[in-house]
Amino acid sequence: MPFIPHTEQDVREMLAAIGAPSIEALFDEIPSGLRVAALPDVPPGLSELEVMQLMAARARQDGRPLSFIGAGAYEHHIPAAVWSIVTRGEFYSAYTPYQAEASQGTLQSIYEYQTMMASLTGMEVCNASLYDGATALAEAVLMAVRANRRSTAARILMPRNLHPHYRAVALASASNQGLQFEQLPYERGTGQTSLEALSRFTGQDFSALVIAQPNFFGVLEDVDALTDFAHAHGALVIAAVNPIALALLKPPGQWGAKGVNIVVGEGQPLGCPLSSGGPYFGFMTTRLEHVRQMPGRIVGRTVDVDGRPGFTLTLQAREQHIRRAKATSNICTNQGLLMLAGTVYLALLGAEGLERVASLSMQRTAELSRALTAVAGVKRVFAGACFHEVVLSLDRPVAPVLQALGARGIEGGLDLSDYYPELGPALLTCATETKSAADIDSYAHALSEVLRAARAA
Amino acid sequence: MPFIPHTEQDVREMLAAIGAPSIEALFDEIPSGLRVAALPDVPPGLSELEVMQLMAARARQDGRPLSFIGAGAYEHHIPAAVWSIVTRGEFYSAYTPYQAEASQGTLQSIYEYQTMMASLTGMEVCNASLYDGATALAEAVLMAVRANRRSTAARILMPRNLHPHYRAVALASASNQGLQFEQLPYERGTGQTSLEALSRFTGQDFSALVIAQPNFFGVLEDVDALTDFAHAHGALVIAAVNPIALALLKPPGQWGAKGVNIVVGEGQPLGCPLSSGGPYFGFMTTRLEHVRQMPGRIVGRTVDVDGRPGFTLTLQAREQHIRRAKATSNICTNQGLLMLAGTVYLALLGAEGLERVASLSMQRTAELSRALTAVAGVKRVFAGACFHEVVLSLDRPVAPVLQALGARGIEGGLDLSDYYPELGPALLTCATETKSAADIDSYAHALSEVLRAARAA
């Protein structure tokens, strides 16, 4: 019996202690008509050897293409120490630190994480992770509506250059509570949020404005202007940021005159493998004044009965297990282990390491952009500074080009045609510090061949 | 400075405490003519990212062929738990448990290992590993000469069907001490050690007889007859065994009337990756009467000053750090971590699991043998029972056949032509529980194509 330690003698003795004739008898309160006798559709069990061979074969089938996709999940180098620490049984197989005295390892690391993320984003407090970047944004939107006592509108201004999935998740998550989302268009020339479009909301009531920095196109926003506009309208500002970019970019706490109110983002770039989309972690930081509206767990430093410092979950009265229907969120299990990976990553990189990763990623993307736009038929779509991804237009439909690149072992980027049809055949492509000059060359070379072939066909 | 934590301020303060003007000054006792200024031939340093990319590229270059090579190192499934335990920092980055109180984890696991291996081999005591199977045999030979007070010959009978590398290592290791090795031929029909050849030593003085079970050809020896012959001559018996085979085979402690004196072998099959030849571990068990002649570390159970049980290195007076020139061996660093892998492996498999692995390996080899000998031009060389490898003869030279198989991603086995030219074009091939029926089919299919092509050419 895999993973079940019971010997026949154990079972006999245990049943005797219970006073039951059989294990079957322990299910005698279940209406017999409901019982199933077997699970014929589930395949028979495999040994570890067999299952590992199966998984290795499937992994081999998928291979390891050279990937230039970003779009919200980024291939950064993960130091070997990160996952050798994170998978230690004491971290990996513990649960939420309800028993603080027996969980100081997890608790202290969360406190360290909170400190790092608050500082990175320029805010005062941080929670112990949400599910992912998109759900963190959805939670931020709900939180902003709760926190903004001045506004009665439950109306959120959301830029169209925010990640389309984030917009979809916010909609699916918050619309049941009657929130309204207003889309802010972007400037066709720069890819930035249109200040002109924003000015149409002048004088109106809205709860919050969302700002993505860098935005989905990799373009840097004029965050000060956006922030000040919202604050001038009594709205809160929610920043959706890339944590690695923040090594170089002004932290949201310093945007505009007063700084934003809530910062969220995807923690994946900090030490989490791409892993087809998860597990990642959503982060959220805010100002102390909003902390009681913040969802998720929070760790505080306190003292024990002997006066020695220690760490414990705090402000639990916000949470579902205490406040139930009135909680700030229903979140319970979060993404703790990934947050730990992020903490170890940040500790290993430090401020300078993170800056270098960010700088090199920007540089590589600039090189990529140069190399690809040197290919006939490829152009940059937006002018101006960009962080580690860039939108390019092709003179052919994108999908077959990506497919042809795929056949050469290259994942060229994300086809934007479905998300932003107005851009025509456009491609969002990305290079981080993991891409070498040779990688970029081989992409450019392959692309020029593929486009040439497409034109010839 | 990778891995060096010193800040400039640290260095200043430290030099001040020392009273030295510079780090350079700390080397002022070294004759200046000997100093080197730089190491120009060493390449510049790489970041972890760069070195991991380099290593991944080299690994990719080598690929993962489907391997049917055995010949002393065997591909068995390694449970995932083994290396996740073994690489825990507390095991991985500790050293020899000189400070017993701070090393109870390592010490207790060695005591458990000693117990398992003593029982598996049917002996009374076990050391805490030697380097590998071949050096363990070399140490056993030296030990036997020391332990056998009756013999004055320093003469060892060594079968030719013992692994050729083991014979080479014994020779290189022991000949400096003047030991003589007599080779025992094998029966051409069965591959077993020739009892007739052995009988030529009747009445002669020799220190020890070595018996390989299974022998290099995968053939099972008549161990009782061999053991009794040696004992009748006042010689000691050294068994060289495969630890997985011992799940099915009579343990050396029960060979013949009295059982052997020393057992050695390669621990690799017990949880160690093939890893191009190491790190593995050599094991050695013996009778209590010989324990003071045994090389290597030994752990004993004792009590602390409060009477609580604990573990410590014992019988250190045999070892180089105490006995110096008179030690039983010069061994100091051994293969501790691999021994731990072996311990965890044996704990996970248990007696029944080990039996199943051994049985399935035997069965797969029988299937392999059947499938390959069904190919025209392929024959079994030896009759009789064999453990998980088998010698086959081809009707073509082996090397080009193996090369052609290699081009198809199959490693067909070991070419015996160099080691045993008398066998003609012969191949030692192996299948363990990791090889499926489909794997065996594809080997047979490839071999028939390769041989057909060779014949056509």
Place this chain on the structure above:
Amino acid sequence: MREPLIFQLSRPGRGARAQWPPTVSAPAVPEGLRRTQRPLLPEVSELDVVRHYTRLSQLNYSIDTHFYPLGSCTMKYNPRACNAAAMLPEFAGRHPLSSPASGQGFLACLYELQEMLMSVTGMRGVALSPLAGAHGEFAGVAMIRAYHRSRSDMQRNEIIVPQAAHGTNPATASMCGCIAREVAVGPDGDVDLAALSAAVGAKTAGIMLTNPSTLGVFERRIEEVARIVHQAGGLLYYDGANLNAILGKVRPGDMAFDAIHMNLHKTFSTPHGGGGPGAGAVGVAARLTPFLPVPIVARESSAENGTAASYRWLTERDLPQSIGRLTSFAGNAGVLLRAYVYMRMLGREGMQRVGEYATLNANYLAARLTQLGYDAAYPQRRASHEFILTLKRQAHECGITAMDVAKRLLDLGFHAPTTYFPLLISECLLIEPTETESKQTLDAFVAAMAQVLREAQQEPEQLRRAPHSLPVRRLDDVRAARELDLTYKSTDG
């Protein structure tokens, strides 16, 4: 030994430099957008980091080191093979937006996982993307709302939850814009049917139940519950937190549930990771399949040309009535792979044994502990995979609390059971041993509980002042909440 904060190890100029990419040209960040002050990240060596977090880890109790009978959390052994498989470089390195063509192996695993989850739950559709149990609850209730809306049954905005429900249930109702309405539980632990009948009506969107309930007993009249709710026009939601109890014995689909979530990190043994990640796959009956969240894996067999099946993502385009997208990408894929590997190792027989031995262990422990003198909350009932002790009597007689018992158990080398949940039962311990623990471990726990009881009677101070032997003693939670210290400041020293 206390471990300092990582910031306290920091020294200006230190760094784990093997992790730094070589110097690069200054980044082209426009003036006004540039960061001017470095964030407070530690400047430490790689050894500092490894040693610090290794030492911190040793301060934790975990399944790998301690028996962890935390009720409602199913802290069973997490097989290491699951991690090894999910971390294979091809899986770990795959981008979520990679083309399905380069992910057929991965998608095959997810598809088969969907199929197996349907088989074991009796549901007709499954979506894997929700990221934890509560997220699955959200998806479920959102689907129920979408269903009513699709029938223009707009006024249904009440979600009924039993008194003892987990906090995520009412919180989920609120997040979905519904009103949570509690119904009472009878003295036998089953839902009060009269109260339920009175509660349902034209505003009833549905009911959220776990079965076995959070009281550790099987809701015996589940068929009547279903009839009452369905007849009132509501749907039934199954909170799968307790699925471990009944795996392979009875299926939510057969109990007439319309929507469910499964906590893969409980029943299917993916690691809890000190708080997460989880995975809260949802399953639905036929009428809710159009509303499932996207993406979902579909299999397309090209029967005509005889080639292998291929897999692709279904999106809003394929499922226009979907409640939409709930996650940045496709869910906690790495967790899903771990669950897949676990399920394949168990296989059909192994899954049935899960429910059997989880139940055996809980009933054994309940029997032994009540024989010791502890009071079961529902002494007349079979335990499911967990059970509740109430220390009301001991609280009264000895002046100790459930918390005191919990803390003392830590001293004795056991993680504490869940305390003070469900709120319904005063001074309660919710104990879930799981099927992966041996009789010996349970017996050792019984011995510890016997010692605790003895101490409660003879030297209650031992309990009240516990824990004595952990890295810290009892912490001042009130101070933690009053004098918020949520981040280290560089001025803290």
Place this chain on the structure above:
Amino acid sequence: MREPLIFQLSRPGRGARAQWPPTVSAPAVPEGLRRTQRPLLPEVSELDVVRHYTRLSQLNYSIDTHFYPLGSCTMKYNPRACNAAAMLPEFAGRHPLSSPASGQGFLACLYELQEMLMSVTGMRGVALSPLAGAHGEFAGVAMIRAYHRSRSDMQRNEIIVPQAAHGTNPATASMCGCIAREVAVGPDGDVDLAALSAAVGAKTAGIMLTNPSTLGVFERRIEEVARIVHQAGGLLYYDGANLNAILGKVRPGDMAFDAIHMNLHKTFSTPHGGGGPGAGAVGVAARLTPFLPVPIVARESSAENGTAASYRWLTERDLPQSIGRLTSFAGNAGVLLRAYVYMRMLGREGMQRVGEYATLNANYLAARLTQLGYDAAYPQRRASHEFILTLKRQAHECGITAMDVAKRLLDLGFHAPTTYFPLLISECLLIEPTETESKQTLDAFVAAMAQVLREAQQEPEQLRRAPHSLPVRRLDDVRAARELDLTYKSTDG
């Protein structure tokens, strides 16, 4: 909490069954060769195994958890990347007898490792196969013997070792059939040249030296030592255990050594693994290259056709004068890969820094500890990467021993330095901090040593009864050796 033996957790019929291959047909083992009684292996679950060894691991001190200044062992940080690279499935899964065609990536690493080792040591040939330092010593002395033999200089069978030499040196001499002859060390820690001159002669095969010596000082007159030995017809063997001290500063080849070994598990930071594995690559001067042990990696550049270089193994066939094969296969390849990765990360500048900062740390610690009142064995000398304190005075004044100090340090959270080696210095501690430890860690160690000194003077019982806070207190070694208990018996209970 004591951890039982794994056998005590065992119960008949239990098993980690996911590890069992499915039942197979009965094996075809002939009657008389069959095993009839199962070996004493535990019958335990996978959780039992994981929990047991995880808990055992926590009883250890290690680099990853504690400062570990064990002299002569170079307990520096073992970068995790080295392990990750060596465990890549292609490397970990490669069979040792695989064809070189499918191992060009692997062989390239080994070849470059050989080249780098030559560069940093100034030797002309390197063989990687020896499996630890002592094994490398064996190879070295065997080559020296083979060299003399090849010149028909048959009577040279004496190996000179300084008094303070590591035990492996004389033991190696014996294993090679030589006689170990000790020469005295002068009061300044350098070899007594007069004694050396008297010792050498027609029977001298060679001398084994480490430099810096095991006394933690650099042998200043190494050029004269070399001249004396060479003039007597002997060769010089360098024990590379202390190479960390001089890496990138001075090279054994330039000091006129003829053969050396390197402990890759020391200088090049492969893990010590609780006792091993190591790797003891050997390097030789030109005259000894024909005698190197096999196999060795050779590079063949096909310059004419411009294709990439290819790598192959050199065997006895290529090197007919080789001392032969010393290992089953090609050495501890996985350890070699780890060392290769480490060396590539350090690069040329990084390697020079190793010697510099190892030396800085040792001299700093020596300065601080002598300022505290400890006595250095060689107060007039520079420390190398390690240094010796002698507690002779404290032994006399306070009645404590070096062992007492060592045990008390364990209580204070530090692994002890090496004790009672070299035997030459009474009541000694050999302290090697390594370059990967920070000033803060050293300062904390100094504080602990200050406390120990205070206790030695004021409450020596604290030391004599130490350790107080470890899993066990001081163990009875005499009983361990007298009443041998080397295996658990099922009758032990």
